[in-house]
Amino acid sequence: MPLGTAIHNIEITCGKGGQLARVASAVAKLIAKEGKSATLRLPSGEVRLVSQNCLATVGQVGNVGVNQKSLGRAGSKCWLGKHPVVRGVVMNPVDHPHGGGEGEAPISRKKPTTPWVILRLEEELGKGKKYNDSFILRRRK
Template identity: 85%
Template sequence: MAIHLYKTSTPSTRNGAIDSQVKSNPRNNLIHGQRRCSKGRNARGIITAGHRGGGHKRLYRKIDFRRNDKDISGRIVTIEYDPNRNAHICLIHYGDGEKRYILHPRGAIIGDTIVSGTEVPISMGNALPLKSTSTDMPLGTAIHNIEITLGKGGQLARAAGAVAKLIAKEGKSATLRLPSGEVRLISKNCLATVGQVGNVGVNQKSLGRAGSKRWLGKRPVVRGVVMNPVDHPHGGGEGRAPIGRKKPTTPWGYPALGRRSRKRKKYSDSFILRRRK
């Protein structure tokens, strides 16, 4: 992904850096409207996720995470921008006339051919089970869009630049190293797409101004120590005061900054061999 640096002709473009423009011209039968976000509020109107609200209207693109069009080859026609995710998406024209969106694999270009199934070659963009009858995925293969439950569609490694590695196979399970560093067991029958998700340099972008952040639906972040006591446990005091506690807390009084929030005795604990970093 090419990074375009702005000239410092105005204060708002100073230090700005964006990726090369990828046009968005979605097909009408693959998009639909969506309800405006709840701005971080629950059904009672209470803020449960801060710094959210506003933002530009978006149309949702229907992404094919299941890749269940078996043994029908498709051709990449366009590479488009998706406002609902950091990764770019590809429009695929299949041989039977169907058209679908998928996540853009890194290195894929317009005109490339992809296919999904159990007897497909291990090449970039192809979707196949972690263990098939004839095409055995070798250890060390880079994969993304990985299923957790067979037939439900890919749920792991879907963000821009995300990639997981197949590190072992034993019995009915395969061992994967996920982008978070977690080592997890997945059924060998689950589908995964070969390669890495595209738009790898998304973290190199610099919006350059606050307005660009607001277009994304992200509001300013305010420190709790400068609030009033009624708004945050860190608030209050005369002048510039410390938080007044041994350890920092969330606005609701729970321990913050490093406290593990995962449920104990969760059903998936038996599948996780090493927790994420």
């Protein structure tokens, strides 16, 4: 493929199937080729390396105007599977560990938890190095 080609449905691992740039109106650009790898600019703004043996589809994904369509009401969003997200702090103590208290009370625990009392702080869980980190040249903004 020549440089500057618009592509979508890109494989990250050869033979695994397309994983990148698959949503409506998504398009990635091929910006460089060197050795066995190609550099892509993804729709998120991320720049990453992919093997030149990986498959991709030339062109842009269809349904370009989907983001301009107004859903009209909250029920339409629910039909798509998007339900309201309620913070634990505004719940009652029986519903969430952060719930209860007078007014805008803090969570009254040392660390944030899930409703099933599993600790949820990124520092607690730790972020290890991932295999893909070496292939990402510039992170998304």
